[in-house]
Amino acid sequence: MNKISNAQLFSVLFSVKAFSLICSGVTADASQMAGAAISIALQFLLAIPMIMLYRHSGFSLKKEMLFGKFGKLLYALFFIIWGAVSFNRLWGVSKSVYFPVDSSLACSVILAAVCLYCASMKFSALSRSSLIISGIFIFTAAILILGAYSKADLANYIPATDFGSIIHNAVRNFCSSGELVMLFILLEFSSADRHRGVTAFFVGSLILTELVYIIEITVLGKIINLTDFPFFTAGAFSQPFSIQRADSLYMISFTLLCVLTVTLQLVLTSVLVKEIVPDLKYNTLLSVILMLGLSALLNSTGADLSPVMGVLIIMLSVVIPVIMLIRRIYNDKKTGADSSNASALRVQS
């Protein structure tokens, strides 16, 4: 596993966030915007213990994971569930948005094969490609803004909202932000001055979320309630070129982001599984099969995994890192006290 730079840490997390955002079926409004801002600010605060933990000399997640192998299994399980949810989003979008594929299943299997190939490359290849993919997405977003500028009606934005719905939306947003869990694992591979990449990610995430929401609100108006995936509908409504089909650009961007997201889940799952069962072969293939199987199950049963994801996110990105930080500080103090006692004894003798 290679080290990743702060720019790569930013682009990896930003791309994953962008994928979640464009596949989101959330109906944007003022309370969603405020809720998302609160949730991102809260996530930023919760990232501080993680950064503090990694600042301790000699800290290694591999060696000091809480609950040892069971803890690693929980993280691996989370990434498998998230990978399955990502496939499910792909199915949903390809069914709802006009996608030139004959079968959603075939589309998922082909993408899974692509992800498997990408996961077989080094992690550095993935982190470098994330820079290109996030660049393509930023270009796509610029096209969307260009098209939306003339179509947007600011009167569609109604600021009236209540505190209860803001808090409700903040909780919902937090419970769907798995990037925080991913951040905790990725910090292990990032270089010094991690806070730069983390800060850039949260600032970028806030700007992107609010920008996409405001475009959806002002361009779609009441139609937002009729659409399954508001980002794609907003893209179709705000055509900046006379050819009227700029939405193909959003589809390319969507596909690249999907591949990056699933590959990242695969790579992280594979790394964790290898640490739990070092002799297990074909763990990447097994992980992708598990993801596809779970995704098919979710698709056929229509089960909503959001509450499970929410609980896992809180546990893996809040509870475990904070306990690990407290434990580390306590151990450091104890070691410091022991060593000062020892030196005091040496002085006496």
Next chain:
Amino acid sequence: MIKKLALTAVMLLLCGCSHKTEVRDKGFVRTIGCDSGEMQSVAVRLYGQEEVLSGSGDTIFSAVENAETAQGKTLFTGHLELLVLNPAEIKDKLSVMIKNNRISPSCSLIITTGSAADTVKSYEEEELSDILDSSSRKGKIVTRNISAVLNDLLEDDSMAAVPVLDGKNLTMGVVGYDSVIGVLSEEESEGLSWLTASQHDIYLPINVNGKAASFHVRKSSTRLTAEADGDKIKITTEIKINGSCIEENISETESSKAAAEKISVLCSKAISKTVTGMNADVLGIEKCIRSENIASGQSWKEIIPELEFYYSIKIAS
């Protein structure tokens, strides 16, 4: 570096190679006329073809599919320019189209008081679009696309302003979920254009001291503002005009005053017919009020009696 860029470009271009259909095997739909009854019947006009295809089915898309069987080409509706509908089930038809994603949401809409399919058949290929464009250019009507009309129909008043073809006469009208609420006169339609759209390069006939003259409007912009004023809500339409009188012997002040008066009269007529007469929010008044956080909790019908309209027409030469 150049090789990498070329490879990336080739990869992006290859995305379109799967499931290809040759352009010669595709029929690009220009206009669809659709009538709702027990069955949906459509008249489909393609780009560059004189013949009009007809079909019927349970839904508008099955009707288009049946029209497709009349000839060998696969019909592609992504570049649809104009949709003509009869008033029945307007909202349902537009919702289906927006959800389906196969029709561009920016295609223009005309409602006919008669049969939409017959209307499409009775006009030449470009004629209907040309009439719509030319009337809009002259400031007689405002072109509306399907997404804008559906958006208006989903508002509290459930009504939208849309070009209505009544016989051979094209003016603006107000439609509800499945009926035409009313058709505006030419003057009212013109007033609605001033209230809702920017005008470019039009000649406004004015009367200065009993003498007929033409006021050339180079461009105009309209802005609606809402302001709470005691129990009332003050709605101000600010129209900024850049233009001048083309007759040389008429003073600029007098011609500007006459143009402002003329526009105020047209706007007043449009408002009395639509907002006061039909209780239709065709100007986006409710959205404007809500965005200013005024009258929260009140429905559109409760808001109407509280409205007071003002015009601010600023002319610069």
